[in-house]
Amino acid sequence: MIQLAIMSIARRKSLLNDKVLTSLAESSWQILDISGSDVTDAGLATVANVCSNLRAVDISRCEKITTAGVSEIVCHCPSLEILRCGGCPRSEVTARRCLNLLKPKLNALEEDSWEELDTLDIGGGAESLRWLVWPMIDDKSKVTLAVECPRVTVNPQPSLFDLSGYSKVPIEALSSVPLDHSVVEDIDPKTWAVSAAPPRAVAPANPNVPSAPPEIPMAERFRLAYVEREARLAPKRAKRERQRRRRAERDYMMVDIDARSVALAAQASRNLRKS
Numbered sequence: 001m002i003q004l005a006i007m008s009i010a011r012r013k014s015l016l017n018d019k020v021l022t023s024l025a026e027s028s029w030q031i032l033d034i035s036g037s038d039v040t041d042a043g044l045a046t047v048a049n050v051c052s053n054l055r056a057v058d059i060s061r062c063e064k065i066t067t068a069g070v071s072e073i074v075c076h077c078p079s080l081e082i083l084r085c086g087g088c089p090r091s092e093v094t095a096r097r098c099l100n101l102l103k104p105k106l107n108a109l110e111e112d113s114w115e116e117l118d119t120l121d122i123g124g125g126a127e128s129l130r131w132l133v134w135p136m137i138d139d140k141s142k143v144t145l146a147v148e149c150p151r152v153t154v155n156p157q158p159s160l161f162d163l164s165g166y167s168k169v170p171i172e173a174l175s176s177v178p179l180d181h182s183v184v185e186d187i188d189p190k191t192w193a194v195s196a197a198p199p200r201a202v203a204p205a206n207p208n209v210p211s212a213p214p215e216i217p218m219a220e221r222f223r224l225a226y227v228e229r230e231a232r233l234a235p236k237r238a239k240r241e242r243q244r245r246r247r248a249e250r251d252y253m254m255v256d257i258d259a260r261s262v263a264l265a266a267q268a269s270r271n272l273r274k275s
Contacts, residue, residue: 004029005187008180009225011037018043025050031172033180035084036061041069048072055079056172058179059094060087060133070098074126082173083126084133095134096141102126103148131156131173187229 003024010016016037029051034044035058044065048054054077059065073080083102085095132145132154145152156169158176171177 001183004031004180005183005225008033008183009187011035011180012184018046022046027051027053030054031056031179031183033058033178034062034065035059035087035179038064040064041066041072044069045072048076052076053079055128056082056084056170056179058084058133059091060084061091063088063090065091066094067097067101070094071101074101079128080126081128082131082133082170082179083129084175084179086134086136092136096138099141099144102129102132102145102152126152131170133173133175135175186233187225 003026007016007021007024010020011033014036016034016039018038018040021034021037021039021043025047027050030053032047032051032054039062041064044059045068049072054073057073057077057080059070070085073083085098086092129149129152132152133156134141135155137154142154145154153169153173155175156173158169158174171182172179
């Protein structure tokens with residue numbers, strides 16, 4: 001979790017590139033938000049091979065991502081359900097060129113409708129894709145997706161149910177909420193506020209003036225921010241754990257007759273001692 005938080009902070013400070021991303025990637029990641037970053041196809045391909053369990057990816061406003069990078073995600077991440085794209089001229093072009101990658105490849109065409117197709121009938125493409133967040137989608141692409149990818153909902157809106165009326169729209173599929181919002185929502189931005197501007201020239205040190213304390217490295221700031229967050233949340237987690245245990249004990253007493261009898265006997269014994 002700490003690596004994902006560091007990556008999210010680096011993205012917000014315009015510091016995210018291939019080197020940072022690949023050094024932090026973990027196989028446990030399920031979301032990947034590299035929107036507006038300098039990540040290239042090479043970095044995205046590396047992450048796709050490491051993080052094969054990704055279910056939500058945001059590549060919007062990534063000028064260095066092309067169809068080659070998206071192809072790696074589609075190929076190596078079979079659980080991909082949510083894809084965010086577009087947002088700048090180059091990303092819009094990439095999104096349009098990726099339509100063929102998103103289309104499912106059918107192994108059998110014996111059924112009369114998509115609803116009758118079994119999962120095994122779908123042999124390629126973005127098999128699990130259900131939500132596409134593309135705010136500036138053109139009409140032609142929208143029609144193509146509606147005809148050839150009817151299982152994919154484009155630009156879903158907040159609601160209790162999706163178009164099928166069966167499941168709630170996941171928060172990761174809402175364009176108004178950053179994909180990695182949950183990762184950094186409990187971290188105070190003041191603890192990781194650093195500038196991505198190039199370092200300024202340092203004037204020669206004056207031996208008569210005491211030198212300023214050295215600036216804390218960015219990586220150390222990230223670590224301290226994570227430690228501070230964990231320390232702040234620890235009491236809440238401990239309280240929730242105590243509440244969970246008490247509920248579990250009450251449920252156990254209600255279900256197990258022997259345990260309930262022992263508890264009642266112990267309570268009666270305490271009452272007798274008090275009297």
